[in-house]
Amino acid sequence: MSVIVTDTGFAADDWTHGFAALDELGPEARPALAVDLASDADPTALTGRLDGIDLIRVDFPSFADGRGFTIGRRLRLMGYQGRLRAKGHVIADQYAMARRAGFDEVEISDDLAARQPEDQWKARADWRAHDYQSRLRA
Secondary structure, eight states: OEEEEETTEEEOOOOOSOOEEGGGSOSSOOOOSEEEEOTTOOGGGGTTTGGGOSEEEEEESSTTOOHHHHHHHHHHHTTOOSEEEEEESOOGGGHHHHHHHTOSEEEEEHHHHHHSOHHHHHTTOOTTTSSHHHHHHO
16 A cells, blocks of 8 residues: 655545556557656656646655656656656655655655654645745745
8 A cells, every 4th residue: 555645644545547657658649647657767758748647656766766856857847737746765854855846746655654654744745935945045
């Protein structure tokens, strides 16, 4: 099982459709509902398809691996407007960074949710007000 983290706290996963891996999409123009991207994927492979994708889930294989933040930011800069989810080893301290990179939510394991309870994640939910760039601009 997994837990979905948003600015309001923990929730159950409400996505009931499956996920397709990037290499399963094929050359046809048929849109996928949801796509899984590995941490080493090139998001430009989705150019021209973003309007047909409702949810993109980016893998974070380790909390020390920040490539997923770059992928999320690039997808938003490419114009992706759908739901963007970070999945895997994202820790509470990284939640604000995930949100600033463009992620809407984070999917964590039940084990991680037990080690880092909801209050630790909610403490970082005011991610717009507590970044160093905002303090520098003030």
